[in-house]
Amino acid sequence: MSQYDPLIDSAAxxxxxxxxxxxxxxxxAESCTGGGIAEAIxxxxxxxGWFDTGFVTYANHSKVRWVGVSEEDLQQFGAVSEPVVRAMAEGALLAAEADLAVAVSGIAGPEGGTPDKPVGTVWFAWAVRDRGVLTQCRRIQGSRRDVRAQTVLHSLQGLIAEAEKLAVNRSA
Incomplete structure (x- = not known):
């Protein structure tokens, strides 16, 4: 059990x-969390009633096959990048016929970091049908378990924010 589990449960x-x-x-559409966001949901x-499909696209070829990431973006920018998570979120939204999507790709560690993308670098994308995509990069501190748990929590918080925006727009 992680110290983040109660926060994750509450957010979910x-x-x-x-x-x-x-x-x-x-x-x-998950890479570094390995399905942790879907598991939390x-x-x-x-x-x-609100979730029926999630994509664990840990390998690059899975990102291409299942959520439509271009091989060119992977080669040019790498898996941990804004163009890739944007494509992951858009592709998952389309493939799952959902209303909202979250995508994450990052370096959970302890190996795999570079000077440009150190361990703890995570790209997030939240897509809303007919409303576009919001992306964000965060540098998360801690162990591999901490990076993954904080990524799950931040992903859920972003989805909540997007759902709240939709609720406000509906009531206006």
Whole structure:
């Protein structure tokens, strides 16, 4: 059990409540978390009402095959990059026929970092159907387990923020 588990559980429940109220579905495209975001979402009872598909695209060829990342972007920018997570989020949204998507790609460590992309570098993308994609890069400190857990938590928090924006727009 991680120190982040209670925060992750709370965020997943909050996301589920928001999506249920809005009648929306979410999908995930995950690399460095290995399915951790989808696992957190499905910890919540009733999650089949807002989640039915997630993509664990740990290998580059999986990113190309399942969520439509271009081989050119992978070669030019690397898997841990804004163009790749943007494509992952857009591709997952389309493939899953969902309303919201989150994508993550990062270097959880302890190996694999470079001077340009040190361990703890994680790119995030949140896509909303017919509204575009928001991307963000974070440098997360801690062990591999910490990096992965904080990535899951931040991903859920971003989805909550996007769902809340949709709720405000619907009520306006």
């Amino acid at each position: 429940a909050r996301l589920g409540n928001a999506l249920r109220q809005l009648g929306l579905r979410v999908t995930t 499905t910890r919540i009872s009733g999650s089949s």
